[in-house]
Amino acid sequence: MPNETPIFSAKNVVRTFGSGKKLIRAVDDVSFDIADQEIVSVVGGSGCGKSVLAKIMLDLYQPTSGTFLYEGHKITDQKSHWNEVQAVFQDPFSCFNQFFTIRAQLEAAFKIKKDKLTKAEISDRVDAGLLAVNVTPKDIEGKYPFELSGGQMQRMLLARIFALRPKVLIADEPTSMVDACVRANILDYLMKLKEELSMTIVFVTHDIGLAYYVSDRLFIMHQGKIVDSGIPDDVITKPQSQVTVKLLDDVPDIHKEWIKR
């Protein structure tokens, strides 16, 4: 059963960088609630503040002002926060250390967990995680990150999530580095994750097509503010903001006129 308390609840959250004339309001007076087991997508162009918002959710940045609550309380300790909230990032190559085998790194990820598991248990969980993303554990035995392709690496990041079983997943552009076939694959795995672990997922992306397909609710961000939000079909068919209209207009869709030559 979904919990009553919202997973994230933001009230007038502001995050600024720099000072004086060069002050940038990366996240500007943002308020929202994200319910338990909900899939929410934050969509916007480059530099709209969506990644900063994701980092606030991961406690990598603290809000300059406003309150940001996780399950109704303030985030105090990063380690205990990451026990429950985990992330998948855009570039898998910069997420793994080139000098250790993938398996060693997947197992090392369990150090963040509060309940300590035995070595055999960890090994089993990693195996299960790998199988969940259609990789036979034997295939990556003794392999280093540079021996795998981009799509395989992205799957390793997801295998880590399957193994760790976090409560909340923040996916920051998980598919922008991969081609369309691998993207469809990764989305399948993420949906499977959601089903099996009853997770809450926050997608951060500039691909409104992807967001429309996966999410229960969309937030459209522009210049640090959430300018449009709602269930995907409403946002797409009845956009409230010019930003959404422009975003939809700029996506090269198959059945729609785009730029005339």
Next chain:
Amino acid sequence: MSNPVFEVENLSLHYLTRFGNKIHAVTDVSFTMQPGEILGIAGESGCGKSTLVNGLMGLFIPPLHPTAGDVRVDGESLMNRGTEDIRENILARKVSMIPQGAFNALNPTRKVRDLAADVIAAHKQGANRKETYERLDERFALFFGQDAKRILDTYSVNLTAGERQRSVIGISTLLNPQMVIADEPTSALDVSTQKVVIKMIFELLDKGIFKSMIFITHELPLLRHVADNIAIMYAGEFVEKGTAQQIVFDPRHPYTKALMGAMLSAEPGQKSRKPVAIEGAPPSLAKPIEGCRFAERCPVARPECKLKKQELRTLADRLVRCDYAE
């Protein structure tokens, strides 16, 4: 029919590993391009798109070697020429390339103007600095308008990704090349910036700055708007080539169909349509493959597909490499 700008005939390329094994990355690619044409090449990661680009420029840096075939720009062959010769006489003058993620590779310690002036100087085209600078102002005004001077006199780190990418395209077309080959020029940009960059490419093509273009990407919906013709590549071969309309709305090869099935779109009512991933992985190209290269993953494969080599044949006004496609 006017003379083709660019002709590729049965081009095959291989990589030579340090153990002496050959990896046949590109096999038997042929096409010609007319002035004003944009050809889109699409395919998964690792299907040989970027290798093909190097071959099309005639730039063979070991371990890449040509196996067979010919590439001609305006009738001039690019094969069997030294890298020095190619760099001096072909690159930027005849064939220009926009590499993947080029906008992140601009030297941050120099202004865009200096980076652009280098290209002119390296090809011994400019008489003096004043003339070079005037030429740059004129060229950049074509697509930046009022902003041209500001962009030219800025360090690249202070420009947005879109401005940097447009500067890169501007720089690579400075010497009016016949052909521009763009390898994923917009895949790292967001959708709005992508639109601006594509508009600029169309403008340059209309003004005759370059004659034709090869646009490489894995986004088929984008190609439908950008390209006149699309070639689909799989495991180093063209599996289908036709007009953009034919490929996107009426794909015939099973692989093209599968690619279209994996696309997502933000159109109302499309939410129920689930993108279908293609299971499995492309074959290893280290050994010669008998039979159809897509047979392992093909949903409609027949037993004989794995044994019989498939050739390109004409089907419904386009080329398809599948004997059983309808």
